[in-house]
Amino acid sequence: MSDEATRLEAARDEFVTRWGIMGAQWGINRTMAQIHALLMTAPDVMSTDEVMDDLEISRGNAHTNLKDLVGWGLIRIVTKKGERKEFFEAEKDxxxxxxxxxxxxxxxxxxxxxxxxxxxxxxxxxxxxxxxxxxxxxxxxxxxxxxxxxxxxxxxxxxxxxxxxxxxxxxxx
Amino acid sequence: MSDEATRLEAARDEFVTRWGIMGAQWGINRTMAQIHALLMTAPDVMSTDEVMDDLEISRGNAHTNLKDLVGWGLIRIVTKKGERKEFFEAEKDxxxxxxxxxxxxxxxxxxxxxxxxxxxxxxxxxxxxxxxxxxxxxxxxxxxxxxxxxxxxxxxxxxxxxxxxxxxxxxxx
DNA sequence: ATGAACTTTCAGTAAATACTGAAAGCAGAT
DNA sequence: ATCTGCTTTCAGTATTTACTGAAAGTTCAT
Structure with a gap:
């Protein structure tokens, strides 16, 4: 079962990478497309720091592209009660x-x-x-x-x- | 009437410039979009040199993008009898x-x-x-x-x- | 075979775009 | 009023992409 988790992670990585390349061809910034792919396949909401860690990108980069995705209406900000942090969730339909x-x-x-x-x-x-x-x-x-x-x-x-x-x-x- | 010709040239220039900017937003190289706009609104076929002169770009650049446009099927090569040079013509429909x-x-x-x-x-x-x-x-x-x-x-x-x-x-x- | 008229390629360079990291900003808790 | 935890901005830098111009290649005529 841990093998399944590993394989899933690999498949998701593949998807994120390729979605990024495709985005670039369509005139969309690669990181933005990758974050979108990541969130579309995230089982849960993600924080800026989680996105940074997963994609190995800087805070500034993550921030800018997350906000751009919100501007496109493709992801939305979610807040958890008791937490001051912002989390993000993608439209999946x-x-x-x-x-x-x-x-x-x-x-x-x-x-x-x-x-x-x-x-x-x-x-x-x-x-x-x-x-x-x-x-x-x-x-x-x-x-x-x-x-x-x-x-x-x-x-x-x-x-x-x-x-x-x-x-x-x-x-x- | 020469006034009309001047105004036409200005309108065409405007179109070429803006089509180039738009192309860039769509993930298409600016020069390629400009050449396309130029040829779509050309009363006659144009040679590589004419394109170079009109857009003030290098031979290499003109050549590459003309060939790419041929690859997209958006323009075609035309030869005039007695002339060795290639001319280009855009699909206008x-x-x-x-x-x-x-x-x-x-x-x-x-x-x-x-x-x-x-x-x-x-x-x-x-x-x-x-x-x-x-x-x-x-x-x-x-x-x-x-x-x-x-x-x-x-x-x-x-x-x-x-x-x-x-x-x-x-x-x- | 040489040359003229063109087309094609490509190494080097310029321009545009994306990314980083650190500093500044902001809001709630103490 | 200060601190803490987080968001936002942005000057500087790295990366990617596009462009130039000159040299090499091609084709045809002589």
Missing amino acids: VWEIFRRVARERKRREIDPALETLRSCKAATDDMKSKDGKAFNDQMDQLEDFVSFASKMGDRVASMQHGKAIKLAMKIFG | VWEIFRRVARERKRREIDPALETLRSCKAATDDMKSKDGKAFNDQMDQLEDFVSFASKMGDRVASMQHGKAIKLAMKIFG
Whole structure:
């Protein structure tokens, strides 16, 4: 049984490491992804010091990334009565994780992108030359597509998990 | 009319710059995103030297990123008869751009992620302890969700643009 | 075989990003 | 008012990533 505990620790380590590498590819800081993986698979809440020890990182690093994860809504602060320390706990429901990531990426990345596209389009709305019209049209197409996709994402992310699955089944057999 | 040309150039510059910043947030190299923006809004094919001049970057940098974009299927090499030089042209259809990005991200990022999840799950399939079971279950849920989402993405990306729009309309009014 | 017109590679360098550790800040207990 | 236990900040440093420019490679014409 202690063998099982050892193997579990190894599997979890593997997961944390690889999730970190993946996060980096997605433009997310490696440590942040690792802490997320660690907490997603933690049987209990963890303190900053436990995270520091497990990942062998500094207090500053742990602190910053824990707070960023709270900002993304992917983990939350838990306090134990009688203890002054903060503990952290991850959202474990995958659908809920998806919803929160979707919501934040929209807010942080999609909305500003749409702003850019709209402003580049607006700046060329009155143009008469072939090139001016082509540019304006390209901005328009991009804007249309991104805003449409964003709306679809919103709709899906605001559904209950069960409903989303049913819908997908209906569409794709 | 020359005023219009100047304003167009400014709008295009703005687009290129901002697309680069956005790319960086998405884990894509800034120069690559800028070249993509430049070519998406280019009235004609462009040579490596033209890209170098427009963005004020070195030959090596231009070369590497142009080839990477070809690897993503977002631009293609065009040759002019009588000329030995290579020219580049971007895919401008937004739906097609979406499909190619979706396909590549699946191949490069989603599939390896699934591999990780499966292997971490498999390593704990036989566990009996509460913690072991919980970890195994978490991996299973993640795997299920990611593979399901990936399949949905595939289906959508393999549709014709018109069909996808119709489907979306049908679902979401 | 030589050279012209290009493409590709890569060692070295610059820039961006992430991390550390120590100091400062804060709040409740004494 | 001071101490204790904890959180937060940040200047300095390390690491990673991107870029340059020059040299080497390729291809085709002569």
